[in-house]
Amino acid sequence: MQASADSTRMECFWSNWKCQAIDLLYWRDIKQTGIVFGSVLLMLFSLTQFSVVSVIAYLALAALSATISFRIYKSVLQAVQKTDEGHPFKNYLDVEISLSQEQIQKYTDCLQVYLNSIVRELRRLFLVQDLVDSLKFAVLMWLLTYVGALFNGLTLLIMGK
Incomplete structure (x- = not known):
């Protein structure tokens, strides 16, 4: 049930x-x-x-600065108005965010199927099970070396957006 x-x-x-x-x-x-x-x-x-680590650190610092400022603001407001509304993020702190064992098992099973199919396809291409497919893959990789020399991966993502 x-x-x-x-x-x-x-x-x-x-x-x-x-x-x-x-x-x-x-x-x-x-x-x-x-x-x-x-x-x-x-x-x-x-x-x-910037590096990925720097961007993540800056985003975390920005979010932390915003939440700390809001908490201090609400505390000062409660002190001035002499009210007791409690913690401003109490609703979010009370939300249960854990995953069940069934959910984790379901997602890992899906991930396993996906990864296994990728590994099988790469094995087929690299071990030349079908010569034409392996040659197509080699040409694609050769073209990607030129694309990689011209563009950064993030530049391609930005251009694609």
Whole structure:
């Protein structure tokens, strides 16, 4: 009974997520889409200038600065108004965010199937099971060396966006 309820909840989550992604791609809410795509573009530009570790550290520091400032602001506001509303993030702190053993097993099984198919295909290509496919793969890799010499991977991602 619990497994079917979790499965139904996950299906609703994924269908809702897909609808939200489609809404973003079709620019149905211009303000929300602009914020999402603008922040992704800013992150990609940051990654072209700084290392991944630096970008993650800066993002974490920005988020931590915002939450600490908001917490201090709410504490001062409560002290001035002499109210006791409690912790401003209490609703978020009370949310359960753990994954069940069944969910972890399901995702690792899907990942295992995907990785096994990739490894089988690479083995087939590198060990020349089919000469034509291996030659096509070699030509593709040779062309990618030229693309890699001209562009950074992040530059390609930005251009693709």
